Amino acid sequence: MITAERKPFDEIYAMTEGHDKVLVAGCDTCVAVCLTGGEKEAEILAAELRIKAKQDGRDVQIEHTAAIRQCEWEYLDAIAAKVEEHPLVLSLACGIGIQSMAEKFAPRLVMPAVNTNMLGMPQEHAVWLERCGACGECVIGDTAGICPVVRCSKSLMNGPCGGSHDGKCEVTTPEKEDIDCAWALIWDRLKAQGREELMLVNRPPKDWSKSSSGGPRKMVREEAKPV
Amino acid sequence: MSATQYKAGSNLEKILSEGKFAVTGECGPPKSADGTVIEEKAKILKGFVDAVNITDNQTAVVRVCSMASGIQAQQNGLEAIMQMTCRDRNRLAMQADILGASVLGIKNILCLTGDHMSFGNHPEAKGVHDLDAINLIKMYKDMRDEKKLQCGDEMDVAPALYIGCAENPFGDPFEFRALRLKKKVEAGADFMQTQCIFNIPKFKKWMEEVRAIGLHKEIKILAGLTPLKGVGAAKYMKNFVPGMDVPQEIVDRMASVEKGPPAQAEGKKLAVEMIKEIAEIEGVAGVHLMAVEWEIAVPEIVEMAGLLPRPAVA
Numbered sequence: 001m002i003t004a005e006r007k008p009f010d011e012i013y014a015m016t017e018g019h020d021k022v023l024v025a026g027c028d029t030c031v032a033v034c035l036t037g038g039e040k041e042a043e044i045l046a047a048e049l050r051i052k053a054k055q056d057g058r059d060v061q062i063e064h065t066a067a068i069r070q071c072e073w074e075y076l077d078a079i080a081a082k083v084e085e086h087p088l089v090l091s092l093a094c095g096i097g098i099q100s101m102a103e104k105f106a107p108r109l110v111m112p113a114v115n116t117n118m119l120g121m122p123q124e125h126a127v128w129l130e131r132c133g134a135c136g137e138c139v140i141g142d143t144a145g146i147c148p149v150v151r152c153s154k155s156l157m158n159g160p161c162g163g164s165h166d167g168k169c170e171v172t173t174p175e176k177e178d179i180d181c182a183w184a185l186i187w188d189r190l191k192a193q194g195r196e197e198l199m200l201v202n203r204p205p206k207d208w209s210k211s212s213s214g215g216p217r218k219m220v221r222e223e224a225k226p227v
Numbered sequence: 228m229s230a231t232q233y234k235a236g237s238n239l240e241k242i243l244s245e246g247k248f249a250v251t252g253e254c255g256p257p258k259s260a261d262g263t264v265i266e267e268k269a270k271i272l273k274g275f276v277d278a279v280n281i282t283d284n285q286t287a288v289v290r291v292c293s294m295a296s297g298i299q300a301q302q303n304g305l306e307a308i309m310q311m312t313c314r315d316r317n318r319l320a321m322q323a324d325i326l327g328a329s330v331l332g333i334k335n336i337l338c339l340t341g342d343h344m345s346f347g348n349h350p351e352a353k354g355v356h357d358l359d360a361i362n363l364i365k366m367y368k369d370m371r372d373e374k375k376l377q378c379g380d381e382m383d384v385a386p387a388l389y390i391g392c393a394e395n396p397f398g399d400p401f402e403f404r405a406l407r408l409k410k411k412v413e414a415g416a417d418f419m420q421t422q423c424i425f426n427i428p429k430f431k432k433w434m435e436e437v438r439a440i441g442l443h444k445e446i447k448i449l450a451g452l453t454p455l456k457g458v459g460a461a462k463y464m465k466n467f468v469p470g471m472d473v474p475q476e477i478v479d480r481m482a483s484v485e486k487g488p489p490a491q492a493e494g495k496k497l498a499v500e501m502i503k504e505i506a507e508i509e510g511v512a513g514v515h516l517m518a519v520e521w522e523i524a525v526p527e528i529v530e531m532a533g534l535l536p537r538p539a540v541a
Contacts, residue, residue: 157359164470200409203362205366
Protein backbone atom coordinates (compact mmCIF):
# COMPACT_ATOMS: atom_id res chain seq x y z
CA MET A 1 0.00 0.00 0.00
CA ILE A 2 0.93 3.67 -0.19
CA THR A 3 2.45 5.04 2.99
CA ALA A 4 2.76 8.63 4.13
CA GLU A 5 3.93 10.54 7.18
CA ARG A 6 2.31 13.63 8.58
CA LYS A 7 4.27 16.82 7.96
CA PRO A 8 5.63 18.60 11.06
CA PHE A 9 2.84 20.40 12.89
CA ASP A 10 4.40 23.85 12.53
CA GLU A 11 4.63 23.42 8.77
CA ILE A 12 0.94 22.48 8.60
CA TYR A 13 -0.11 25.25 10.94
CA ALA A 14 1.75 27.81 8.80
CA MET A 15 -0.46 26.77 5.86
CA THR A 16 -3.52 28.03 7.73
CA GLU A 17 -2.18 31.56 8.02
CA GLY A 18 -4.63 34.12 6.65
CA HIS A 19 -7.51 31.63 6.53
CA ASP A 20 -10.55 31.63 8.78
CA LYS A 21 -12.24 28.44 7.52
CA VAL A 22 -10.13 25.33 7.22
CA LEU A 23 -11.09 21.74 6.48
CA VAL A 24 -8.83 18.84 7.39
CA ALA A 25 -9.65 15.99 5.01
CA GLY A 26 -8.64 12.43 5.82
CA CYS A 27 -8.65 9.41 3.55
CA ASP A 28 -9.83 6.09 4.92
CA THR A 29 -7.78 3.81 2.68
CA CYS A 30 -3.95 3.47 2.58
CA VAL A 31 -3.05 6.39 4.83
CA ALA A 32 -5.60 5.20 7.40
CA VAL A 33 -3.93 1.79 7.53
CA CYS A 34 -0.54 3.40 8.16
CA LEU A 35 -2.12 5.47 10.94
CA THR A 36 -1.36 8.80 9.28
CA GLY A 37 -4.37 10.18 7.51
CA GLY A 38 -7.62 8.38 8.29
CA GLU A 39 -10.69 10.03 9.78
CA LYS A 40 -9.31 9.63 13.30
CA GLU A 41 -6.03 11.34 12.41
CA ALA A 42 -7.96 14.10 10.59
CA GLU A 43 -9.98 14.72 13.74
CA ILE A 44 -6.83 14.85 15.88
CA LEU A 45 -5.05 17.25 13.52
CA ALA A 46 -8.10 19.53 13.38
CA ALA A 47 -8.19 19.62 17.20
CA GLU A 48 -4.46 20.38 17.44
CA LEU A 49 -4.83 23.21 14.94
CA ARG A 50 -7.83 24.63 16.81
CA ILE A 51 -5.90 24.64 20.10
CA LYS A 52 -2.91 26.34 18.55
CA ALA A 53 -5.09 28.93 16.78
CA LYS A 54 -6.86 29.65 20.05
CA GLN A 55 -3.55 30.07 21.86
CA ASP A 56 -2.54 32.52 19.15
CA GLY A 57 -5.78 34.41 19.55
CA ARG A 58 -6.92 33.62 16.03
CA ASP A 59 -10.57 33.22 15.13
CA VAL A 60 -10.41 30.22 12.82
CA GLN A 61 -13.08 27.65 12.17
CA ILE A 62 -11.40 24.28 11.68
CA GLU A 63 -13.42 21.18 10.85
CA HIS A 64 -12.57 17.70 9.65
CA THR A 65 -13.97 15.12 7.28
CA ALA A 66 -12.81 11.96 5.53
CA ALA A 67 -13.42 10.31 2.18
CA ILE A 68 -13.39 6.56 1.74
CA ARG A 69 -10.78 7.21 -0.97
CA GLN A 70 -9.64 10.67 -1.99
CA CYS A 71 -8.16 9.23 -5.19
CA GLU A 72 -11.51 8.35 -6.80
CA TRP A 73 -14.02 10.86 -8.14
CA GLU A 74 -17.12 9.12 -6.80
CA TYR A 75 -15.84 9.15 -3.22
CA LEU A 76 -15.09 12.85 -3.52
CA ASP A 77 -18.73 13.55 -4.38
CA ALA A 78 -19.60 12.34 -0.90
CA ILE A 79 -17.53 15.08 0.77
CA ALA A 80 -18.08 17.80 -1.87
CA ALA A 81 -20.63 19.81 0.11
CA LYS A 82 -18.33 20.02 3.12
CA VAL A 83 -15.28 20.89 1.02
CA GLU A 84 -17.13 23.68 -0.71
CA GLU A 85 -17.77 25.43 2.62
CA HIS A 86 -14.00 25.81 3.16
CA PRO A 87 -11.57 27.95 1.14
CA LEU A 88 -8.61 25.92 2.47
CA VAL A 89 -8.42 22.12 2.59
CA LEU A 90 -5.54 20.34 4.33
CA SER A 91 -5.46 16.87 2.88
CA LEU A 92 -4.06 13.92 4.79
CA ALA A 93 -4.30 11.62 1.77
CA CYS A 94 -1.34 10.40 -0.24
CA GLY A 95 -0.08 12.51 -3.13
CA ILE A 96 -2.62 10.91 -5.45
CA GLY A 97 -5.54 11.77 -3.22
CA ILE A 98 -4.35 15.33 -2.67
CA GLN A 99 -4.06 15.88 -6.42
CA SER A 100 -7.49 14.39 -7.04
CA MET A 101 -8.94 16.80 -4.51
CA ALA A 102 -7.06 19.76 -5.98
CA GLU A 103 -8.34 18.89 -9.43
CA LYS A 104 -11.90 18.10 -8.43
CA PHE A 105 -12.31 21.23 -6.34
CA ALA A 106 -10.11 23.61 -8.35
CA PRO A 107 -9.37 26.45 -7.90
CA ARG A 108 -9.95 25.86 -4.21
CA LEU A 109 -6.68 25.64 -2.25
CA VAL A 110 -5.84 22.05 -1.30
CA MET A 111 -2.60 21.71 0.62
CA PRO A 112 -0.64 18.55 1.56
CA ALA A 113 -0.53 17.78 5.27
CA VAL A 114 1.56 14.63 4.69
CA ASN A 115 4.71 13.58 2.89
CA THR A 116 3.96 10.52 0.78
CA ASN A 117 6.97 8.25 0.99
CA MET A 118 6.63 4.78 -0.45
CA LEU A 119 4.82 1.71 -1.62
CA GLY A 120 5.42 -0.34 1.47
CA MET A 121 4.15 -3.00 3.78
CA PRO A 122 3.82 -3.26 7.55
CA GLN A 123 6.68 -5.56 8.47
CA GLU A 124 5.54 -5.48 12.08
CA HIS A 125 3.15 -3.31 14.05
CA ALA A 126 3.90 0.36 13.29
CA VAL A 127 6.91 -0.44 11.04
CA TRP A 128 6.62 -0.09 7.27
CA LEU A 129 9.20 -1.14 4.72
CA GLU A 130 9.48 -0.11 1.07
CA ARG A 131 8.69 -2.93 -1.29
CA CYS A 132 7.98 -1.61 -4.78
CA GLY A 133 9.32 1.18 -6.98
CA ALA A 134 6.53 0.94 -9.57
CA CYS A 135 9.27 0.76 -12.20
CA GLY A 136 6.93 -0.54 -14.89
CA GLU A 137 8.88 -3.73 -15.63
CA CYS A 138 8.81 -6.19 -12.78
CA VAL A 139 11.85 -8.46 -12.38
CA ILE A 140 11.08 -10.16 -9.10
CA GLY A 141 10.20 -13.41 -10.81
CA ASP A 142 13.94 -13.80 -11.34
CA THR A 143 14.99 -12.36 -8.01
CA ALA A 144 13.13 -14.66 -5.66
CA GLY A 145 10.30 -12.23 -5.03
CA ILE A 146 12.62 -9.50 -3.73
CA CYS A 147 12.74 -6.16 -5.55
CA PRO A 148 16.29 -4.99 -6.35
CA VAL A 149 15.01 -1.68 -7.73
CA VAL A 150 13.99 -0.30 -4.35
CA ARG A 151 15.44 -2.77 -1.86
CA CYS A 152 19.00 -2.39 -3.21
CA SER A 153 20.19 1.13 -2.34
CA LYS A 154 21.84 1.37 -5.76
CA SER A 155 19.12 -0.42 -7.77
CA LEU A 156 21.72 -2.92 -8.97
CA MET A 157 20.47 -5.57 -11.36
CA ASN A 158 23.41 -8.01 -11.29
CA GLY A 159 24.09 -8.89 -7.70
CA PRO A 160 25.45 -7.14 -4.60
CA CYS A 161 28.02 -4.37 -4.65
CA GLY A 162 31.19 -4.61 -2.60
CA GLY A 163 29.50 -2.97 0.37
CA SER A 164 27.33 -5.96 1.28
CA HIS A 165 28.45 -7.18 4.69
CA ASP A 166 26.93 -9.87 6.91
CA GLY A 167 23.70 -9.56 4.99
CA LYS A 168 23.50 -5.81 5.50
CA CYS A 169 23.63 -2.91 3.05
CA GLU A 170 26.47 -0.38 3.23
CA VAL A 171 23.96 2.43 3.57
CA THR A 172 23.41 2.96 7.25
CA THR A 173 22.67 6.22 8.96
CA PRO A 174 21.12 6.88 12.35
CA GLU A 175 17.73 7.16 10.60
CA LYS A 176 18.24 4.23 8.28
CA GLU A 177 20.03 1.60 10.24
CA ASP A 178 19.85 -2.10 9.78
CA ILE A 179 19.00 -2.22 6.07
CA ASP A 180 19.15 -5.72 4.68
CA CYS A 181 21.22 -6.23 1.52
CA ALA A 182 18.56 -7.13 -1.04
CA TRP A 183 21.02 -9.19 -3.07
CA ALA A 184 22.09 -11.20 -0.04
CA LEU A 185 18.40 -11.98 0.56
CA ILE A 186 17.95 -12.81 -3.13
CA TRP A 187 20.98 -15.12 -3.12
CA ASP A 188 19.79 -16.98 -0.03
CA ARG A 189 16.23 -17.42 -1.27
CA LEU A 190 17.27 -18.42 -4.80
CA LYS A 191 19.51 -21.06 -3.25
CA ALA A 192 16.63 -22.31 -1.12
CA GLN A 193 14.60 -22.52 -4.34
CA GLY A 194 17.43 -24.29 -6.17
CA ARG A 195 17.48 -21.46 -8.70
CA GLU A 196 20.79 -19.74 -7.86
CA GLU A 197 21.88 -20.01 -11.50
CA LEU A 198 19.64 -16.96 -12.05
CA MET A 199 22.27 -14.93 -10.19
CA LEU A 200 24.82 -15.80 -12.86
CA VAL A 201 22.82 -14.30 -15.70
CA ASN A 202 24.13 -10.94 -16.88
CA ARG A 203 21.05 -8.76 -16.97
CA PRO A 204 21.12 -5.99 -19.59
CA PRO A 205 20.58 -2.33 -18.69
CA LYS A 206 17.10 -1.81 -17.36
CA ASP A 207 14.55 0.03 -19.51
CA TRP A 208 13.87 3.02 -17.28
CA SER A 209 11.56 4.57 -19.88
CA LYS A 210 8.88 2.36 -18.37
CA SER A 211 9.46 4.08 -15.02
CA SER A 212 8.93 7.75 -14.26
CA SER A 213 12.05 8.50 -16.37
CA GLY A 214 9.81 8.03 -19.41
CA GLY A 215 7.55 10.89 -18.37
CA PRO A 216 4.19 10.70 -16.57
CA ARG A 217 2.65 7.31 -17.20
CA LYS A 218 -0.85 6.49 -18.35
CA MET A 219 -2.61 3.16 -18.30
CA VAL A 220 -5.62 2.44 -20.49
CA ARG A 221 -7.60 -0.80 -20.34
CA GLU A 222 -9.57 -0.70 -23.57
CA GLU A 223 -11.51 -3.86 -22.73
CA ALA A 224 -12.73 -2.34 -19.50
CA LYS A 225 -14.03 0.88 -21.05
CA PRO A 226 -17.79 1.34 -21.12
CA VAL A 227 -19.25 0.41 -24.51
CA MET B 228 53.03 -8.97 -29.52
CA SER B 229 52.47 -6.27 -32.11
CA ALA B 230 50.66 -3.12 -31.20
CA THR B 231 47.71 -4.00 -33.38
CA GLN B 232 46.86 -6.95 -31.16
CA TYR B 233 46.37 -4.79 -28.11
CA LYS B 234 42.91 -3.63 -27.19
CA ALA B 235 44.12 -0.20 -26.17
CA GLY B 236 47.90 -0.42 -26.20
CA SER B 237 48.25 1.17 -22.79
CA ASN B 238 51.37 0.70 -20.72
CA LEU B 239 49.33 -1.28 -18.21
CA GLU B 240 47.88 -3.56 -20.86
CA LYS B 241 51.29 -4.24 -22.35
CA ILE B 242 52.90 -5.04 -19.01
CA LEU B 243 50.09 -7.38 -18.00
CA SER B 244 49.93 -8.98 -21.45
CA GLU B 245 53.64 -9.74 -21.28
CA GLY B 246 53.11 -11.48 -17.98
CA LYS B 247 55.11 -8.95 -16.01
CA PHE B 248 54.08 -8.20 -12.43
CA ALA B 249 52.22 -4.89 -12.61
CA VAL B 250 52.17 -2.11 -10.04
CA THR B 251 49.39 0.48 -10.08
CA GLY B 252 48.87 3.39 -7.75
CA GLU B 253 46.06 5.71 -6.86
CA CYS B 254 45.58 9.47 -6.84
CA GLY B 255 42.60 11.26 -5.45
CA PRO B 256 41.96 14.55 -7.29
CA PRO B 257 41.68 17.71 -5.17
CA LYS B 258 38.45 19.14 -3.75
CA SER B 259 39.03 22.47 -5.46
CA ALA B 260 40.25 23.85 -8.78
CA ASP B 261 43.84 23.42 -7.60
CA GLY B 262 45.84 22.43 -10.64
CA THR B 263 48.98 21.56 -8.69
CA VAL B 264 47.78 18.53 -6.72
CA ILE B 265 47.75 15.93 -9.48
CA GLU B 266 50.97 17.39 -10.89
CA GLU B 267 52.69 16.90 -7.53
CA LYS B 268 51.30 13.41 -7.00
CA ALA B 269 52.30 12.42 -10.54
CA LYS B 270 55.86 13.59 -9.87
CA ILE B 271 56.00 11.36 -6.78
CA LEU B 272 54.65 8.26 -8.51
CA LYS B 273 56.18 8.54 -11.97
CA GLY B 274 58.58 5.68 -12.57
CA PHE B 275 57.35 3.76 -9.54
CA VAL B 276 53.96 2.59 -10.81
CA ASP B 277 52.86 1.50 -14.28
CA ALA B 278 49.62 3.45 -14.19
CA VAL B 279 47.62 5.34 -11.63
CA ASN B 280 43.95 5.17 -10.76
CA ILE B 281 42.27 8.55 -10.80
CA THR B 282 39.30 8.32 -8.50
CA ASP B 283 35.83 9.50 -9.49
CA ASN B 284 34.31 11.52 -6.64
CA GLN B 285 35.63 8.91 -4.22
CA THR B 286 33.45 8.19 -1.20
CA ALA B 287 30.85 10.39 -2.90
CA VAL B 288 32.79 13.56 -2.16
CA VAL B 289 33.04 16.16 -4.94
CA ARG B 290 36.50 16.49 -6.45
CA VAL B 291 38.03 17.46 -9.79
CA CYS B 292 36.57 14.99 -12.28
CA SER B 293 38.51 11.86 -13.09
CA MET B 294 38.75 12.70 -16.77
CA ALA B 295 40.46 16.06 -16.24
CA SER B 296 42.75 14.72 -13.54
CA GLY B 297 43.53 11.64 -15.62
CA ILE B 298 44.56 13.80 -18.56
CA GLN B 299 46.62 15.96 -16.22
CA ALA B 300 48.41 12.88 -14.85
CA GLN B 301 49.21 11.79 -18.40
CA GLN B 302 50.48 15.26 -19.26
CA ASN B 303 52.87 14.74 -16.36
CA GLY B 304 54.13 11.43 -17.67
CA LEU B 305 51.98 9.08 -15.61
CA GLU B 306 49.48 6.83 -17.35
CA ALA B 307 45.96 7.11 -15.96
CA ILE B 308 43.33 4.54 -15.11
CA MET B 309 40.24 6.70 -15.17
CA GLN B 310 37.63 5.57 -12.68
CA MET B 311 33.98 5.85 -13.65
CA THR B 312 31.10 5.27 -11.26
CA CYS B 313 27.47 4.57 -12.07
CA ARG B 314 26.40 6.80 -9.21
CA ASP B 315 26.77 10.18 -10.89
CA ARG B 316 26.08 9.59 -14.57
CA ASN B 317 23.47 7.95 -16.75
CA ARG B 318 24.29 5.93 -19.85
CA LEU B 319 24.39 9.00 -22.07
CA ALA B 320 26.95 10.75 -19.88
CA MET B 321 29.03 7.62 -19.38
CA GLN B 322 29.32 7.10 -23.13
CA ALA B 323 29.93 10.78 -23.88
CA ASP B 324 32.63 10.95 -21.22
CA ILE B 325 34.46 7.86 -22.39
CA LEU B 326 34.42 9.08 -25.97
CA GLY B 327 35.85 12.40 -24.80
CA ALA B 328 38.42 10.74 -22.58
CA SER B 329 39.47 8.47 -25.42
CA VAL B 330 39.87 11.39 -27.81
CA LEU B 331 42.14 13.01 -25.23
CA GLY B 332 44.32 9.94 -24.77
CA ILE B 333 42.85 7.99 -21.86
CA LYS B 334 43.21 4.27 -22.48
CA ASN B 335 42.49 2.56 -19.15
CA ILE B 336 39.05 2.74 -17.59
CA LEU B 337 37.85 1.27 -14.32
CA CYS B 338 34.11 0.56 -14.13
CA LEU B 339 32.59 0.93 -10.67
CA THR B 340 29.20 1.08 -9.00
CA GLY B 341 30.42 3.82 -6.65
CA ASP B 342 30.03 4.43 -2.93
CA HIS B 343 26.53 5.48 -1.99
CA MET B 344 25.77 9.21 -1.80
CA SER B 345 25.02 8.87 1.92
CA PHE B 346 28.77 8.52 2.63
CA GLY B 347 29.74 11.76 1.01
CA ASN B 348 29.31 15.50 1.27
CA HIS B 349 26.08 15.62 -0.74
CA PRO B 350 23.89 13.00 0.95
CA GLU B 351 20.79 14.72 -0.45
CA ALA B 352 21.86 14.06 -4.05
CA LYS B 353 19.80 11.88 -6.34
CA GLY B 354 21.72 8.72 -7.15
CA VAL B 355 21.68 7.92 -10.84
CA HIS B 356 22.34 4.17 -10.99
CA ASP B 357 20.94 3.94 -14.51
CA LEU B 358 23.38 1.10 -15.19
CA ASP B 359 25.29 -1.09 -12.76
CA ALA B 360 29.02 -1.76 -13.07
CA ILE B 361 28.43 -4.94 -15.05
CA ASN B 362 26.21 -3.11 -17.55
CA LEU B 363 28.90 -0.43 -17.78
CA ILE B 364 31.66 -2.93 -18.58
CA LYS B 365 29.51 -4.50 -21.31
CA MET B 366 28.60 -1.11 -22.76
CA TYR B 367 32.25 -0.08 -23.05
CA LYS B 368 33.23 -3.45 -24.49
CA ASP B 369 30.55 -3.14 -27.17
CA MET B 370 31.68 0.40 -27.93
CA ARG B 371 35.25 -0.83 -28.35
CA ASP B 372 34.70 -4.18 -30.07
CA GLU B 373 31.42 -3.71 -31.93
CA LYS B 374 31.68 0.05 -32.53
CA LYS B 375 28.20 0.26 -31.08
CA LEU B 376 26.62 2.59 -28.61
CA GLN B 377 24.44 1.04 -25.93
CA CYS B 378 21.33 1.82 -27.98
CA GLY B 379 22.78 -0.11 -30.92
CA ASP B 380 23.75 2.87 -33.06
CA GLU B 381 27.05 2.40 -34.84
CA MET B 382 29.93 4.81 -34.57
CA ASP B 383 32.78 5.62 -36.93
CA VAL B 384 35.72 5.44 -34.57
CA ALA B 385 35.65 3.10 -31.59
CA PRO B 386 37.36 4.14 -28.35
CA ALA B 387 40.46 2.03 -27.65
CA LEU B 388 39.95 0.93 -24.06
CA TYR B 389 41.56 -1.40 -21.58
CA ILE B 390 38.59 -2.16 -19.38
CA GLY B 391 38.94 -2.72 -15.67
CA CYS B 392 36.65 -3.55 -12.82
CA ALA B 393 36.87 -3.90 -9.07
CA GLU B 394 35.86 -6.71 -6.79
CA ASN B 395 35.74 -7.04 -3.05
CA PRO B 396 36.89 -10.48 -1.90
CA PHE B 397 35.67 -9.53 1.58
CA GLY B 398 32.15 -8.60 0.61
CA ASP B 399 29.23 -10.90 1.21
CA PRO B 400 27.78 -13.30 0.29
CA PHE B 401 31.34 -14.70 0.10
CA GLU B 402 30.35 -17.69 -2.03
CA PHE B 403 28.96 -15.34 -4.68
CA ARG B 404 32.04 -13.10 -4.85
CA ALA B 405 34.07 -15.14 -7.35
CA LEU B 406 30.91 -15.70 -9.38
CA ARG B 407 30.38 -11.96 -9.50
CA LEU B 408 33.86 -11.60 -10.96
CA LYS B 409 32.89 -14.23 -13.53
CA LYS B 410 29.94 -12.05 -14.53
CA LYS B 411 32.31 -9.13 -15.00
CA VAL B 412 34.66 -11.26 -17.11
CA GLU B 413 31.72 -12.31 -19.25
CA ALA B 414 30.67 -8.68 -19.56
CA GLY B 415 34.12 -7.90 -20.94
CA ALA B 416 36.50 -6.82 -18.17
CA ASP B 417 40.20 -7.14 -19.03
CA PHE B 418 41.68 -6.44 -15.61
CA MET B 419 40.48 -6.29 -12.05
CA GLN B 420 41.68 -4.54 -8.93
CA THR B 421 40.57 -5.75 -5.53
CA GLN B 422 39.39 -3.81 -2.54
CA CYS B 423 42.16 -3.26 0.06
CA ILE B 424 43.43 -6.57 1.36
CA PHE B 425 44.38 -6.91 5.01
CA ASN B 426 43.08 -10.40 5.61
CA ILE B 427 45.45 -12.43 3.45
CA PRO B 428 44.12 -15.89 4.43
CA LYS B 429 40.64 -14.84 3.31
CA PHE B 430 42.04 -13.39 0.08
CA LYS B 431 43.85 -16.68 -0.56
CA LYS B 432 40.59 -18.54 -0.04
CA TRP B 433 38.88 -16.23 -2.52
CA MET B 434 41.68 -16.75 -5.04
CA GLU B 435 41.14 -20.51 -4.67
CA GLU B 436 37.53 -19.98 -5.72
CA VAL B 437 38.66 -17.76 -8.59
CA ARG B 438 41.13 -20.38 -9.82
CA ALA B 439 38.58 -23.16 -9.40
CA ILE B 440 36.48 -21.57 -12.13
CA GLY B 441 39.52 -20.58 -14.19
CA LEU B 442 39.01 -16.85 -13.96
CA HIS B 443 42.69 -16.08 -13.27
CA LYS B 444 43.36 -17.09 -16.87
CA GLU B 445 40.68 -14.84 -18.28
CA ILE B 446 41.30 -11.63 -16.38
CA LYS B 447 44.39 -9.93 -14.96
CA ILE B 448 44.01 -9.73 -11.21
CA LEU B 449 45.70 -6.94 -9.28
CA ALA B 450 45.63 -7.27 -5.51
CA GLY B 451 44.73 -4.04 -3.73
CA LEU B 452 46.85 -2.94 -0.78
CA THR B 453 46.70 0.11 1.44
CA PRO B 454 49.85 0.92 3.43
CA LEU B 455 48.89 1.96 6.95
CA LYS B 456 50.29 5.21 8.29
CA GLY B 457 49.47 4.35 11.87
CA VAL B 458 47.12 2.53 14.20
CA GLY B 459 44.48 5.22 13.69
CA ALA B 460 44.24 4.40 9.99
CA ALA B 461 43.98 0.69 10.80
CA LYS B 462 41.15 1.27 13.25
CA TYR B 463 39.36 3.62 10.87
CA MET B 464 39.54 1.06 8.06
CA LYS B 465 38.37 -1.69 10.38
CA ASN B 466 35.42 0.20 11.81
CA PHE B 467 34.23 2.77 9.32
CA VAL B 468 35.02 1.81 5.73
CA PRO B 469 32.33 -0.36 4.14
CA GLY B 470 33.39 -3.78 2.91
CA MET B 471 36.73 -3.69 4.77
CA ASP B 472 38.12 -6.69 6.65
CA VAL B 473 41.02 -5.68 8.92
CA PRO B 474 42.13 -8.47 11.27
CA GLN B 475 42.76 -7.46 14.88
CA GLU B 476 46.37 -8.66 14.67
CA ILE B 477 47.08 -5.93 12.08
CA VAL B 478 45.59 -3.29 14.37
CA ASP B 479 47.64 -4.70 17.28
CA ARG B 480 50.83 -4.70 15.22
CA MET B 481 50.35 -1.04 14.26
CA ALA B 482 49.51 -0.23 17.89
CA SER B 483 52.71 -1.88 19.11
CA VAL B 484 54.94 0.84 17.64
CA GLU B 485 55.25 4.51 18.50
CA LYS B 486 53.16 6.99 16.56
CA GLY B 487 54.79 9.05 13.82
CA PRO B 488 57.86 7.88 11.91
CA PRO B 489 58.16 4.48 13.70
CA ALA B 490 54.52 3.66 12.87
CA GLN B 491 55.00 4.82 9.29
CA ALA B 492 58.06 2.64 8.95
CA GLU B 493 56.08 -0.31 10.34
CA GLY B 494 53.24 0.41 7.93
CA LYS B 495 55.62 0.34 4.98
CA LYS B 496 57.28 -2.83 6.25
CA LEU B 497 53.89 -4.50 6.62
CA ALA B 498 52.92 -3.45 3.10
CA VAL B 499 56.15 -4.89 1.69
CA GLU B 500 55.61 -8.19 3.52
CA MET B 501 52.07 -8.34 2.17
CA ILE B 502 53.18 -7.60 -1.40
CA LYS B 503 55.73 -10.40 -1.21
CA GLU B 504 53.21 -12.87 0.17
CA ILE B 505 50.51 -11.89 -2.31
CA ALA B 506 52.86 -12.00 -5.30
CA GLU B 507 53.36 -15.70 -4.59
CA ILE B 508 49.66 -16.48 -4.97
CA GLU B 509 48.88 -18.19 -8.25
CA GLY B 510 46.80 -15.96 -10.48
CA VAL B 511 47.84 -12.60 -9.02
CA ALA B 512 49.15 -10.46 -11.88
CA GLY B 513 50.12 -7.38 -9.91
CA VAL B 514 49.46 -5.09 -6.99
CA HIS B 515 47.37 -1.98 -6.72
CA LEU B 516 48.74 0.37 -4.07
CA MET B 517 46.14 2.67 -2.62
CA ALA B 518 48.24 4.93 -0.41
CA VAL B 519 45.40 7.30 0.35
CA GLU B 520 46.89 10.78 0.87
CA TRP B 521 50.24 9.06 1.49
CA GLU B 522 51.55 8.78 -2.07
CA ILE B 523 55.02 9.70 -0.82
CA ALA B 524 55.30 6.22 0.74
CA VAL B 525 54.81 4.40 -2.55
CA PRO B 526 58.30 4.74 -4.11
CA GLU B 527 59.95 3.32 -0.99
CA ILE B 528 57.48 0.45 -0.70
CA VAL B 529 57.87 -0.49 -4.35
CA GLU B 530 61.65 -0.40 -3.99
CA MET B 531 61.69 -2.41 -0.74
CA ALA B 532 59.42 -4.99 -2.39
CA GLY B 533 62.02 -5.45 -5.14
CA LEU B 534 59.71 -4.22 -7.86
CA LEU B 535 62.09 -1.67 -9.38
CA PRO B 536 62.86 -0.74 -12.01
CA ARG B 537 59.41 -0.81 -13.54
CA PRO B 538 59.46 -2.60 -16.88
CA ALA B 539 59.71 -0.52 -20.02
CA VAL B 540 57.43 -1.81 -22.76
CA ALA B 541 57.46 -0.79 -26.36
